Amino acid sequence: QTPWSITGAMTLMIAHGLTSSMLSCLANTNYERTHTRTLILARGFQTILPLMTSWWLLANLTNMALPPTINLMGELMIISALLNWSTPTIILTGLGTLITAIYSLHMFLMTQRSKLPLHITTTDPTHTREHLIMTLHMLPLIMLTMKPALASNMFAC
Numbered sequence: 527q528t529p530w531s532i533t534g535a536m537t538l539m540i541a542h543g544l545t546s547s548m549l550s551c552l553a554n555t556n557y558e559r560t561h562t563r564t565l566i567l568a569r570g571f572q573t574i575l576p577l578m579t580s581w582w583l584l585a586n587l588t589n590m591a592l593p594p595t596i597n598l599m600g601e602l603m604i605i606s607a608l609l610n611w612s613t614p615t616i617i618l619t620g621l622g623t624l625i626t627a628i629y630s631l632h633m634f635l636m637t638q639r640s641k642l643p644l645h646i647t648t649t650d651p652t653h654t655r656e657h658l659i660m661t662l663h664m665l666p667l668i669m670l671t672m673k674p675a676l677a678s679n680m681f682a683c
Contacts, residue, residue: 528610534603537674541588541597541667548585548663552578555656556637559649565633570642578652579638581660586634588667590627596670 553563555578560568572579591597601623608615670676 528607530603531607531611534600534607537596537670538600538604541595541600541670544663544667545585545588545597548581548660549589551656551659551663552582552585555652560646565636567643567645569636569640570638570646572638573642574646574649575652577657581657582634582638584664585660586630588664589630591623594671596667596674599671599674 556568556571557563559571562568571582588595588597591601605616605619608619
């Protein structure tokens, strides 16, 4: 219940909302083309949708809290507040962060870098609306990364 932890929690909530929403939109674009949510059946899209692969990479790197994203700033604030509160929590926090990074990397490699399955012979191209949605998710994340004071100004009610 310190100002540092509350600011970190609010920052991470906003970042997580934008990042997870973007990942869900990307998963839906894959579903619209393959009609399956199984990673093994929906893979290898880098060769046929290279720009969508860039969106997947940005979303996954943000999800893994890669520096200098706002996700990392929020996580560091929360981790330092947790460490001050109880030292053993670092084990659970580190484990959660590691599992998130492993799954994000696995998801990206499975959907983008694997070999294209034989059942995908044709697919629709990406649409402007899909790129607009991804841009509208990334712009606030980039703005908060460039000027984190925007986040703290929102919480100074």
